[in-house]
Amino acid sequence: MKKIKTIFFFILLQMAASISCKSQTAMQTKDDFSKGADIGWLAQMEATGYKFYDADGSEKDCLLLLKERGINTVRLRVWVDPSDDKISGHCSPEETAVMALRAQKMGMRIMINFHYSDTWADPGKQKKPAAWDSHSFAELLNDVYRHTYDVLILLKKRGVNPEWVQIGNEIPSGMLWPEGSTDHWSQLAQLLNKGYDATKAVDKKIKVIVHVDQGNNNKRFRAFFDNAVANNTKYDVIGLSYYPYWIKEDYKNNISDLENNLNDMSKRYNKEVMVVEVGGEDTLVENTRDMLTAVIKAVKKVPENKGLGVIYWEPQGAKIWSGYSLSAWQQDGRPSPALDAFKNNKL
Numbered sequence: 001m002k003k004i005k006t007i008f009f010f011i012l013l014q015m016a017a018s019i020s021c022k023s024q025t026a027m028q029t030k031d032d033f034s035k036g037a038d039i040g041w042l043a044q045m046e047a048t049g050y051k052f053y054d055a056d057g058s059e060k061d062c063l064l065l066l067k068e069r070g071i072n073t074v075r076l077r078v079w080v081d082p083s084d085d086k087i088s089g090h091c092s093p094e095e096t097a098v099m100a101l102r103a104q105k106m107g108m109r110i111m112i113n114f115h116y117s118d119t120w121a122d123p124g125k126q127k128k129p130a131a132w133d134s135h136s137f138a139e140l141l142n143d144v145y146r147h148t149y150d151v152l153i154l155l156k157k158r159g160v161n162p163e164w165v166q167i168g169n170e171i172p173s174g175m176l177w178p179e180g181s182t183d184h185w186s187q188l189a190q191l192l193n194k195g196y197d198a199t200k201a202v203d204k205k206i207k208v209i210v211h212v213d214q215g216n217n218n219k220r221f222r223a224f225f226d227n228a229v230a231n232n233t234k235y236d237v238i239g240l241s242y243y244p245y246w247i248k249e250d251y252k253n254n255i256s257d258l259e260n261n262l263n264d265m266s267k268r269y270n271k272e273v274m275v276v277e278v279g280g281e282d283t284l285v286e287n288t289r290d291m292l293t294a295v296i297k298a299v300k301k302v303p304e305n306k307g308l309g310v311i312y313w314e315p316q317g318a319k320i321w322s323g324y325s326l327s328a329w330q331q332d333g334r335p336s337p338a339l340d341a342f343k344n345n346k347l
Contacts, residue, residue, distance in 0.1 A: 033300065034109060034309025035342040036073030037066050038277065041317045043099055044090045050321050053333040062316050063106050065335050070342035074103040075111040075276065075311050077169070078151055080129035081118050087322060088119050093151045100160045111164040111209075111276070111311070112155070114148060114195065122170045123213050126177045137179050137187060141194050144176075148198035156202060166209040166276065167195035170241060172224055182227065189231035196234040207236040211276055214247065215240030216257035218264055225269055237308065238265045241277040242295060245326055251280075251291040259298040266306040274308040275299055279326035282319055285338050288328065292341035315339060 042062055052062040063074075078096045083089035100110050115121040118129045128135075132143045148167070155162060174181035174188045182188060196208045210233070212224050225238065242258055244251040262273050278295055280288030292312070299307035315328035315335075328336040 032305075033307075034073040034274070034311070035070050035296070036075055036109075036111070036276075036309060036311030037071050037315050038075040038077070038113075038311055038313045039063075039066075039099070039103075039316060040075075040077045040091050041087075041314055041322060043095055044086055045316070045321055048086065048321070050318070051333055052316065055334055057334075063103060063108070066316070066339075067106060067108070068343075069335060069339040070344075071339075072107070073109040073111060073163075073309060073311065074100075075113055075166075076100055076103075077113045077115055079115055079118050080147060081131060083118070093154055096151070097154050097158050097160065100155055100162070101158050104160050110160060110162045111166065112151070112162045113166040113169055113211075113276075114151070115169045116144060116147070116175055121168070121175060123172050126168075126171065126173070126175045126180070128176050132176075140176060140179055141190060144191050145194040145198045148195045149201060152199060152202040152206075161203070162206055164207050164209055164237065164274075165195075165199045166211050166239060167192050167199070167235070168211060170211055170213040170277075172212045172214075172220060182224070185227050185231050189228065189233040192228075193232075193234050207272070208234070209237040209239040209274065209276065210235040211239035211241070213241040213243075213277075215242040215261060215275060216247070216254040218257065218261045221261055221265055222268070225265065229269065235271070237272045237274055238269065239274050239276040240265075241313075242275055243277070243279055243326070244291065245279070245281055250287070251294060255291075255294045255298065258295065259301065262298060262302050262307060266302050266304075272306045272308050273299070273302060275310045277313040278310060279313045279315075279328075280338065282325055282327050282329065282336060285336055288336070288338040289341045292338065293344070296341065310342075312339070312342075 054060045076096050077091050079091045082092055117127050168175040180188045180191045199206050199208050214220050266273050280291050296310050299310055317324050317327040318329035319325050320331050328338045330336055
């Protein structure tokens, strides 16, 4: 009996060693670089009857088309109380939760982008949700915490585990104006910290992103994040937008500025960095593909593996449906070859 127990013990040891070895191998070969797509429009595109097709003309799930082109991450915006407008509405917490679960079931990693508005928030507009408009600053702090917490709890109950949460969208001048503008940096920091605290209260493993546009503009980023440090702002990742189209220059003229800014942000603040929005003109397929390739290369080159990934903003948002000319989708409902930049850039 003693001999049998000894043999059984050694068998268990060998099994454990084998499992450990396989686990380590899986960890070593896992592609941790995020290649992503913001797909906030997808639910309403499908609801309006838009169809997605593969290169051979066969109809296919948009998420599968993206996955087959190397996309492993989806970014989803969430608005507080949005309208039903086709372009500027939807993206409620409930709709976001449904899409997040669908994407996660396909093996996608999830980023949730809180705008803290009922519609678009960006450098030119940071309008408070209508329900919060008359609230005091103390109430706004509670609003940010409660909204962030409630949405993440909703996701958790559905079985969704976001890897990243973005507190505010493109906020070089702050959010929830006027109280949270950069004219009142101490108040902005408090609002950002409420979002951070709510996120960590749900899951400490979620990485919190703070997001600024014009990723090639180092002066802009230093000004913002120096103030963030001075006001004890809590965050894990610096998020950048990069759109050569909007700065009216070809990417070749400023890709080195993006690379230098990524490296500077990582070193200066000891933070991970991520291009959370990028896009190129849908008609300039080769240029957009080459731009994406260059951006991916720049992020991967950030020292100490602190470059986390690159996310294309609404690649599936075809101009024929959205009117948006920086998608990566063709007028015939098929993906643009520009997206091959993600598939061709493997670790």
